[in-house]
Amino acid sequence: MNLFRRLFARLEIDERLLGMLISLVVIWIGFHIASDGKFITPRNLYNLGNQTASVAVMAIGMVMVIIVRHIDLSVGSMLGVTAMVMGVVQATLLPPLLGYGHPAIWIITVLAGILCGALLGGLNGYIIGYLGVPSFVVTLGGLLIWRGCAWWVTYGQTVAPLDQTFTLLGGGVYGTLRETGSWIAAGIAIAIIVWAAQRQRRQRIRFGFPIRPVWAEAVVVGTTCLFVLAFAATMIAYEMPEVAARRLAEEMGWAIPEAGLHLAEGIAIPVLIVVVLAVAGSILLNNMRFGRYVFAMGGNPEAANLAGIDIRRMTFWVFVLMGALCGIAAVIASARLQSAGNSIGTNDELKTIAAVVIGGASLAGGSGTIIGAIIGAVVIQSLQSGMSLLGFDASLQNIVTGLVLVVAVYVDMLYQRRRGV
Amino acid sequence: MSDQVQVNQAKPPLVEMRHISVSFGGIRAVDDCSIDLYPGEVVGLVGHNAAGKSTLIKVLSGAYHADAGEIWIDGKPAPIHSARDARNYNIETIYQTLALADNLDACANLFLGRELVQTGGLLDEAAMEDATRKVMKRLNPNFVKFHAPVSVLSGGQRQSVAIARAVHFNARILIMDEPTAALGVQEARGVHELIRQLRREGLGIFLISHDLHDVFDLSDRISVMKNGKMVGTVHTKDVTKDDVLGMIILGKLPPAAARQ
Numbered sequence: 001m002n003l004f005r006r007l008f009a010r011l012e013i014d015e016r017l018l019g020m021l022i023s024l025v026v027i028w029i030g031f032h033i034a035s036d037g038k039f040i041t042p043r044n045l046y047n048l049g050n051q052t053a054s055v056a057v058m059a060i061g062m063v064m065v066i067i068v069r070h071i072d073l074s075v076g077s078m079l080g081v082t083a084m085v086m087g088v089v090q091a092t093l094l095p096p097l098l099g100y101g102h103p104a105i106w107i108i109t110v111l112a113g114i115l116c117g118a119l120l121g122g123l124n125g126y127i128i129g130y131l132g133v134p135s136f137v138v139t140l141g142g143l144l145i146w147r148g149c150a151w152w153v154t155y156g157q158t159v160a161p162l163d164q165t166f167t168l169l170g171g172g173v174y175g176t177l178r179e180t181g182s183w184i185a186a187g188i189a190i191a192i193i194v195w196a197a198q199r200q201r202r203q204r205i206r207f208g209f210p211i212r213p214v215w216a217e218a219v220v221v222g223t224t225c226l227f228v229l230a231f232a233a234t235m236i237a238y239e240m241p242e243v244a245a246r247r248l249a250e251e252m253g254w255a256i257p258e259a260g261l262h263l264a265e266g267i268a269i270p271v272l273i274v275v276v277l278a279v280a281g282s283i284l285l286n287n288m289r290f291g292r293y294v295f296a297m298g299g300n301p302e303a304a305n306l307a308g309i310d311i312r313r314m315t316f317w318v319f320v321l322m323g324a325l326c327g328i329a330a331v332i333a334s335a336r337l338q339s340a341g342n343s344i345g346t347n348d349e350l351k352t353i354a355a356v357v358i359g360g361a362s363l364a365g366g367s368g369t370i371i372g373a374i375i376g377a378v379v380i381q382s383l384q385s386g387m388s389l390l391g392f393d394a395s396l397q398n399i400v401t402g403l404v405l406v407v408a409v410y411v412d413m414l415y416q417r418r419r420g421v
Numbered sequence: 422m423s424d425q426v427q428v429n430q431a432k433p434p435l436v437e438m439r440h441i442s443v444s445f446g447g448i449r450a451v452d453d454c455s456i457d458l459y460p461g462e463v464v465g466l467v468g469h470n471a472a473g474k475s476t477l478i479k480v481l482s483g484a485y486h487a488d489a490g491e492i493w494i495d496g497k498p499a500p501i502h503s504a505r506d507a508r509n510y511n512i513e514t515i516y517q518t519l520a521l522a523d524n525l526d527a528c529a530n531l532f533l534g535r536e537l538v539q540t541g542g543l544l545d546e547a548a549m550e551d552a553t554r555k556v557m558k559r560l561n562p563n564f565v566k567f568h569a570p571v572s573v574l575s576g577g578q579r580q581s582v583a584i585a586r587a588v589h590f591n592a593r594i595l596i597m598d599e600p601t602a603a604l605g606v607q608e609a610r611g612v613h614e615l616i617r618q619l620r621r622e623g624l625g626i627f628l629i630s631h632d633l634h635d636v637f638d639l640s641d642r643i644s645v646m647k648n649g650k651m652v653g654t655v656h657t658k659d660v661t662k663d664d665v666l667g668m669i670i671l672g673k674l675p676p677a678a679a680r681q
Contacts, residue, residue: 209547292525295529306520307533307534308503309534366523
């Protein structure tokens with residue numbers, strides 16, 4: 001044990017993160033065995049990624065909200081109303097103006113969704129930051145208000161079908177990078193990982209600070225890159241269903257070979273969106289002033305204030321960001337379902353908060369990571385899809401998910417206490 | 422010593438707070454108080470709890486707004502509306518609570534609100550760590566926990582981080598609120614030495630303390646507050662501790678010092 005600990009210290013690996021990853025793998029293996037080998041398959045993992053995406057996107061914003069000692073209970077409802085607005089924009093408003101299937105429709109719709117989310121978030125942020133109403137109350141109100149508004153947008157009618165290009169953003173069968181795109185994305189990711197490690201190393205050398213040994217650097221960077229490649233390979237290993245592949249070939253005018261059509265799915269677009277947002281969010285949170293202030297406000301709001309940080313403005317912007325991310329989550333959720341109904345995103349606030357808390361954030365504020373929150377979201381979705389796969393009914397799924405949430409936080413607390421933090 | 426102060430006072434004071442009043446709800450925490458500070462001088466600010474010392478001084482550091490009165494710096498009016506304004510006048514404050522974000526490390530706390538950034542807005546962590554290492558080397562050579570959250574540091578280490586913050590940014594006016602209250606004897610002695618050194622370097626220092634011994638030891642002048650009012654300001658060498666105690670308790674100037 002001590003040897004491992006020294007090794008981790010040398011590698012500068014976050015033990016907590018590693019613990020979460022190990023728990024996730026244990027859950028996966030457990031379901032894999034219980035389902036006779038149906039869980040850890042390219043197909044199931046592909047679907048898992050798509051199902052996790054919208055909650056994962058919201059978890060990125062929720063981490064920041066929770067770090068600054070607030071909470072947002074309205075995200076599921078904001079997702080709902082935003083999805084309805086986007087449904088109307090792309091299915092009712094734009095087609096008569098631009099023509100059905102116009103390529104600009106999805107872009108305008110997505111922008112409208114992000115704007116709508118940011119406005120709702122901004123309203124939360126204004127009331128919480130400037131008027132000083134507790135976030136729990138404001139967003140509890142929002143939970144009810146926006147769900148009601150989601151109904152009013154169309155008087156309860158489900159909007160379908162959605163724009164064809166728009167639905168690609170939800171993944172599904174066609175919304176992927178396919179084989180070549182996936183390898184290119186993996187290549188870019190690896191280039192960025194190597195560049196970032198190199199940059200950090202050079203920075204430390206510049207001032208003559210201690211650096212980690214080259215072998216340790218190589219192990220960490222190498223493992224991360226291998227993980228990226230393994231992920232891409234797994235997604236590419238998922239073959240597009242025959243019917244879907246045939247339809248795509250017809251549409252594109254490809255000749256269908258004798259041996260049958262074998263097309264790879266590759267990395268799904270929602271997963272790509274999550275990765276890009278997670279990286280951008282992590283840079284914002286860990287490497288920029290904004291994030292530094294977020295942590296400072298969570299650690300000691302008075303100190304942050306005395307340091308000249310405008311707490312009210314920061315609170316406002318954190319909620320704007322949360323809202324904008326709800327808009328993006330609404331894009332993914334409605335695109336995946338290929339329709340916008342007024343109950344979309346119901347209970348997502350609970351999943352999102354649970355994901356963030358499982359990911360190691362403290363509700364007392366001041367701590368939390370985006371990568372942890374995303375792993376938390378994957379854990380929750382894994383439990384739910386795993387149990388569905390095993391035929392557990394919904395009530396049992398809720399019981400197990402709830403238990404896991406409480407136990408996970410308790411174990412993390414024990415660990416933190418033993419480390420004396 | 423007295424000559425030096427006389428010479429300094431020929432120039433305009435570094436800080437003049439004129440007729441400052443601050444109210445919270447119906448309570449006048451600070452009522453028409455004036456105080457000044459010259460370069461290379463330590464002014465002790467004493468009084469009972471709730472006498473208004475911290476409130477008065479927080480007006481100077483930008484944490485509170487005065488309802489009335491004005492602040493002059495270098496003989497010019499200096500409107501201070503926020504902590505940022507105060508910092509722009511090179512006013513640094515070491516609060517009694519230290520005002521550290523416990524979850525952040527020493528480097529992050531030192532630069533809180535004034536982070537160094539590279540082009541593109543990325544924090545220049547390495548440069549900040551370098552500066553932190555340099556200033557800590559001067560203040561507390563044994564300090565090594567640059568990457569640990571300050572919550573795990575000892576009282577003295579936390580204090581040195583808070584002081585480092587003021588020293589690094591070239592304070593001209595330093596406000597120290599109970600700087601030794603939470604420290605052991607050895608650590609307190611270190612802070613005393615530092616205060617003398619900074620005074621020699623020409624800083625003006627407001628020292629708020631309950632400890633009359635400290636105040637007599639370090640201050641050139643002593644201002645006494647009671648119930649939000651300024652009782653008066655005396656030269657340390659002209660008075661005894663009993664005189665000052667009398668001012669604190671009775672709220673009256675001792676006859677010998679009344680000339681000031």
